[in-house]
Amino acid sequence: MRYGRLLVPALAGVAVGGVSAASSPSPNLKQGKILFVAACGGCHTLKAAGTHGTKGPNLAEEPKSFGGIVEQITFGGEGMPALGQGLSRLQVANIAAYVVKATPTSGARDD
Numbered sequence: 001m002r003y004g005r006l007l008v009p010a011l012a013g014v015a016v017g018g019v020s021a022a023s024s025p026s027p028n029l030k031q032g033k034i035l036f037v038a039a040c041g042g043c044h045t046l047k048a049a050g051t052h053g054t055k056g057p058n059l060a061e062e063p064k065s066f067g068g069i070v071e072q073i074t075f076g077g078e079g080m081p082a083l084g085q086g087l088s089r090l091q092v093a094n095i096a097a098y099v100v101k102a103t104p105t106s107g108a109r110d111d
Helices: 029-039 066-075 089-102
Strands: none
Touching: 029 089, 066 089
């Protein structure tokens, strides 16, 4: 299963779901990890977070951008539920920043 929108690079400073890398307060990576494990870890594998989900892709295997992750979390799609109404914009930004930082293939950063 592949989440195509997660791979769409966002333009620097462009808000996605009301959040942008340029306008967000400094992300809290510790909080992002906690939120990732709770909200995403049941479906996604991410070695840095110690999660082993099997419904969604292994996030370390696909390049992703901050904006692309924010969009995917907020709006869902391709098998992933939209989590934007259950999480605040800051929580979404914290998760996105954590995933970008925790994945070795995060060459598609937009910040």
